Amino acid sequence: MSRLKENIKIIIFGTNTKAGKLFDEVLIVSITLSIITVLLDSVESYNEQYGNIFYIAEWIFTILFTIEYFLRIYSVRLPSSYVFSFFGIIDLLSIIPTYISVLFPGVQALSVIRVLRVLRIFRVLKLFQYIGEAKYLKAALISSKRKIYVFLFVVINIVIILGSIMYLIEGEKAGYSSIPKSIYWAIVTLTTVGYGDIAPLTALGQTISAVIMLIGYSIIIIPTGIVTTELTYSKTKPSNDATCIVCDKDDLINDSLYCRHCGAKIEQN
Numbered sequence: 001m002s003r004l005k006e007n008i009k010i011i012i013f014g015t016n017t018k019a020g021k022l023f024d025e026v027l028i029v030s031i032t033l034s035i036i037t038v039l040l041d042s043v044e045s046y047n048e049q050y051g052n053i054f055y056i057a058e059w060i061f062t063i064l065f066t067i068e069y070f071l072r073i074y075s076v077r078l079p080s081s082y083v084f085s086f087f088g089i090i091d092l093l094s095i096i097p098t099y100i101s102v103l104f105p106g107v108q109a110l111s112v113i114r115v116l117r118v119l120r121i122f123r124v125l126k127l128f129q130y131i132g133e134a135k136y137l138k139a140a141l142i143s144s145k146r147k148i149y150v151f152l153f154v155v156i157n158i159v160i161i162l163g164s165i166m167y168l169i170e171g172e173k174a175g176y177s178s179i180p181k182s183i184y185w186a187i188v189t190l191t192t193v194g195y196g197d198i199a200p201l202t203a204l205g206q207t208i209s210a211v212i213m214l215i216g217y218s219i220i221i222i223p224t225g226i227v228t229t230e231l232t233y234s235k236t237k238p239s240n241d242a243t244c245i246v247c248d249k250d251d252l253i254n255d256s257l258y259c260r261h262c263g264a265k266i267e268q269n
Contacts, residue, residue: 163183
């Protein structure tokens with residue numbers, strides 16, 4: 001890797017140098033200002049008065065973020081390791097809406113996804129203990145995905161059956177005009193949201209509604225229990241504190257100097 005690429009990488013990805021810290025601090029301020037710009041631009045009164053200023057500011061931020069994005073690609077050994085990483089995807093999604101808005105006005109509002117880029121503050125402030133907790137949560141969610149799939153399958157069956165029953169009992173007069181609409185009502189009732197746009201009129205229908213509500217309160221705690229169990233188990237596993245600054249992989253070999261995924265130098269937390 002050339003000296004220029006290495007210097008750019010140290011500034012953009014690194015946090016152990018003054019230049020790297022300054023770059024990240026300026027980046028976070030820029031991201032925050034760009035998000036504020038998008039939010040204010042959506043307010044009609046502000047848009048009428050300062051619409052042109054917001055438009056220019058949005059393009060300035062987008063161009064700066066685009067340059068930053070391509071510098072990140074240029075400076076890493078394996079560009080795909082950054083492009084397909086979490087931050088790489090977020091960085092790309094944060095600049096695309098403005099360019100698309102040229103053809104489809106209004107799409108630039110999706111630029112608020114830039115708020116996810118502020119997650120880089122964890123690196124700047126060295127809050128790695130919070131990143132570690134996030135890793136435990138991620139591991140718990142992945143470990144419990146099969147149980148959650150089974151749980152969702154059971155819930156889907158429950159709402160289909162109960163929705164169909166309510167369609168037969170209440171019918172169109174009560175607003176249950178079709179089985180899909182009755183299933184929608186069952187989902188709303190089971191989750192205890194209760195919009196009130198559809199309500200049973202018969203005594204039997206109201207009884208079934210009460211049963212669904214009670215089932216809903218019982219079901220809500222199941223995913224929480226599943227994830228909590230897996231979270232407790234995942235914390236008992238040994239973890240690797242080394243995280244790649246480029247591709248964000250944490251399944252690295254202990255005491256290794258370079259990331260086995262992208263070849264970047266590893267910074268020990």
